[in-house]
Amino acid sequence: MPQRNAWRHDGFAFFAEHRVLRWLPEPRVAAKLDATDRVALERLCVELPDLLPVRPACLTRGDFWTQNILATADGTPAVIDPAVSYMWADVDLAHVWATPRPPEAERFFAVYGELTGAESGWVDRLAYVQLRQHLALMAMFDDDWGSTDAVRTLVAPFRPR
Numbered sequence: 001m002p003q004r005n006a007w008r009h010d011g012f013a014f015f016a017e018h019r020v021l022r023w024l025p026e027p028r029v030a031a032k033l034d035a036t037d038r039v040a041l042e043r044l045c046v047e048l049p050d051l052l053p054v055r056p057a058c059l060t061r062g063d064f065w066t067q068n069i070l071a072t073a074d075g076t077p078a079v080i081d082p083a084v085s086y087m088w089a090d091v092d093l094a095h096v097w098a099t100p101r102p103p104e105a106e107r108f109f110a111v112y113g114e115l116t117g118a119e120s121g122w123v124d125r126l127a128y129v130q131l132r133q134h135l136a137l138m139a140m141f142d143d144d145w146g147s148t149d150a151v152r153t154l155v156a157p158f159r160p161r
Contacts, residue, residue: 001026001136001139001140003018003062003083003085004018004022005018005085005086006018011054011055011057011087011088012048012049012052014087015045015048015087015088015129015132016045016046016048018085019087019091019131019132020041020045020131020132020135021041021042021045023132023135023136023138023139024038024041026138026139027139028138028139028140028141028142028144029135029138029139032138032144032148033138033148033151033152036159036160037151037152037155037159039158039159039160040155040156040158040159040160041131041151041155041158043155043158044128044131044154044155044158047158048128051125051128052088052090052125052128052129053119053122053125055088055089055090056088057086057087057088058086058087058088058089059084059085059086060084060085060086060087060088060089060091060092061079061082061083061084061092062082062083062084062085062087062091062092063081063082063083063095063133064079064092064095064096065095065096065133066096068080068081088129090122090125090126090129091129091132093109093112093126093129094126094127094129094130094133095130095133097109097123097126097130109123127150127154128154130150131151131154133147134147134148134150134151135147135151138151
């Protein structure tokens with residue numbers, strides 16, 4: 001599906017517009033999320049600067065999850081299906097964190113947090129960055145591996161009262 005990478009100086013606005021809200025018009029997403037879900041998602045996007053810390057942008061792979069990490073016939077690691085953009089490093093980390101991972105991966109994330117000086121709770125915030133992946137799965141597949149439920153759970157605090 002198309003990925004738009006129009007330049008924005010504001011990473012939160014870029015993420016909201018080009019990685020989250022861009023999926024709302026897709027037919028499967030429109031069928032899976034009701035009006036209240038969509039309003040809640042829009043509200044969440046407005047709150048992104050309060051939910052996520054300011055991070056520097058870097059070149060990201062964009063769709064870095066375990067099923068896109070393969071090996072060649074001789075065992076050399078290979079990565080497929082890139083969705084490259086200039087975004088937060090947490091984009092790639094969120095995909096790996098949120099996909100099935102071996103227990104050994106916990107150590108990687110602990111060390112990454114220590115080395116980068118990530119503030120307390122950074123791993124919990126990866127769920128917000130994972131929104132793009134959930135919405136993409138919702139848009140592409142009827143069976144979205146629980147992505148619709150994950151999005152509804154994440155946006156629940158932003159529902160109109």
